[in-house]
Amino acid sequence: MNIVTTLVFIAIATAIASRGITTSERVRYVLVGFQMTILVAFAVVALLHVGRGDAPAGLSFDLDWFNPFTGLVLSAFVIGVTGSIFAFWGWDTCLTLGEESKDPTKVPGRAGLLCVMSILLTYLLVAVG
Numbered sequence: 390m391n392i393v394t395t396l397v398f399i400a401i402a403t404a405i406a407s408r409g410i411t412t413s414e415r416v417r418y419v420l421v422g423f424q425m426t427i428l429v430a431f432a433v434v435a436l437l438h439v440g441r442g443d444a445p446a447g448l449s450f451d452l453d454w455f456n457p458f459t460g461l462v463l464s465a466f467v468i469g470v471t472g473s474i475f476a477f478w479g480w481d482t483c484l485t486l487g488e489e490s491k492d493p494t495k496v497p498g499r500a501g502l503l504c505v506m507s508i509l510l511t512y513l514l515v516a517v518g
Contacts, residue, residue: 428511432518450517473512 405416439450453459 425507425511428515432514435518454517 405413
């Protein structure tokens with residue numbers, strides 16, 4: 390069943406790619422929008438549960454979560470690096486078509502900055518949630 394599912398997704402991706410860059414752009418907008426909606430909804434629901442006191446015992450927000458010098462051990466550092474690589478994987482996709490943008494001197498840089506900031510903020514929101 391996994392092979393069939395994989396083949397279906399490959400066929401869909403091939404069909405989208407063969408239709409051109411405009412179709413790929415629209416599909417990417419939909420997929421990223423769906424992903425961001427799910428991630429933000431997850432984080433908001435988690436924060437609401439904590440705010441109402443529905444969270445499991447022992448879970449409470451602490452600003453020390455953001456202090457890299459508090460209790461940093463090698464295993465936590467490795468997990469953090471691995472998570473950041475996963476979170477930022479593909480952020481440069483918005484820069485690969487710089488020459489095809491309306492203003493190649495400004496748009497790719499702004500897109501890259503916006504992409505990195507949105508990934509960082511989403512990652513932090515979901516991590517705290």
